C-alpha cells in the first residue's frame with residue numbers, strides 16, 4: 001500500500017515540477033546547491049567558472065569588445081597543472097548562479113598564483129572591477145559585481161568575530177560557520193539610499209570630493225541601524241543639503257560592489273520650490289546645485305573626455321548607464337518632458 005502511495009506521490013511531484021516555469025526550476029535548483037554540499041561538489045565538476053585574481057575579473061578583448069569567459073572545470077585543471085597545483089583549488093570557488101539549462105556558474109580567485117602565467121595561457125587580462133564593470137556587456141556586469149562581492153566577503157570573514165577561531169565555509173560559499181561558537185555568518189550587504197531631489201522643475205545633483213572632475217550625481221547615504229528607507233531619504237537630504245523632503249517614491253534598486261556590497265535603493269523626492277535653498281554640508285560634499293532640464297539633457301550626452309574646456313574647467317556630466325544614478329536622472333527627464341508635452 002505504502003509503495004502505491006509513494007509512486008502516486010512521485011508522479012504528482014514530477015507533474016508539479018514540469019508545470020513550474022524555467023525560472024522557478026532554476027531558483028529551486030540553485031537553492032538545493034546552496035543547501036546540499038555533496039550536490040554542489042558534484043556540480044563543480046560540470047560547472048563553468050569566472051576567474052578572478054585578487055578580486056579583479058578575467059576579461060578577454062576581441063576587437064573593441066570585452067568578454068567575460070566562462071571556463072570549464074577541465075580548463076581550470078589544465079591551468080592548475082601548469083603550476084603543479086591540485087584540483088583542490090576548485091573547492092575555493094563560490095556559486096554565483098546557473099544557466100536556464102542548470103549549468104552552475106562559479107567564481108574562483110586564483111590570486112595566489114602568478115597572474116601573468118594565467119593571462120598568457122588564457123589570452124586575456126585580469127582587469128580592475130572599477131574598469132571591468134563599465135566595459136563588459138550590460139548583462140555581465142551584475143554577475144561580475146555579485147561574484148566579486150561574494151569573493152571579497154569570504155576573504156574578509158575568515159575568522160569568527162566572537163571567538164577569533166577560523167570559520168568554515170559550506171561548499172557553495174553561501175555561508176560560513178564558527179564551530180566553536182556555533183555562529184553562522186551570511187554574506188552581508190549595506191543598504192544605501194540614493195535620491196534624486198526635485199523641486200518640480202529642477203533637480204538637485206552634487207559632487208563629492210572623490211568624484212572625477214565634472215561628474216555630478218544624486219544624493220546618497222548609508223541607512224542607519226533601525227531606519228526605514230523613507231527615514232533614510234529624509235535624513236540624508238537634510239544632512240547633505242539642508243532641505244526637507246515633502247514626498248518621495250521608490251524607483252528601483254541595484255547591487256553596487258563599491259566600496260563593498262551595497263544595496264542601492266533608488267528614490268525620487270520632492271521638496272517645495274519655495275523652500276529649495278541649498279545649505280550644503282561641506283564635510284561630505286564639494287558642490288551641490290540645481291539643474292534645469294536643458295542642462296541635464298546636455299550633460300547626459302556628454303562624455304567624461306569631452307567635458308574639459310579650454311580654460312581647464314569641466315562641464316557637468318553624469319554617472320554612466322550601469323549606475324542607478326543614471327537611471328534616476330533619465331526617469332526625471334522623462335517625467336519632465338511628459339509634463340511639458
Ligand SMILES: NC(=O)C1=CN([C@@H]2O[C@H](COP(=O)(O)OP(=O)(O)OC[C@H]3O[C@@H](n4cnc5c(N)ncnc54)[C@H](OP(=O)(O)O)[C@@H]3O)[C@@H](O)[C@H]2O)C=CC1
Nearest residue numbers: 190192217220221222256258259262264319323324325326
Ligand atoms: N550606483 C550608483 O549610482 C551610486 C552609488 N553610490 C554608492 O553609495 C555609497 C554610499 O554613498 P555615500 O554618499 O558616500 O554615503 P554617506 O553619505 O553615508 O557617506 C559615506 C560615509 O558614511 C560612513 N558610513 C556609514 N556607514 C557605512 C558603511 N556601512 N560602510 C561604509 N561607510 C559607512 C563613512 O564615514 P567614515 O569613513 O567617516 O566612517 C563613509 O565615509 C558609496 O559606496 C557609493 O559607491 C553613490 C552614488 C551613486
Ligand SMILES: [Mg+2]
Nearest residue numbers: 219220221284
Ligand atoms: Mg552621501
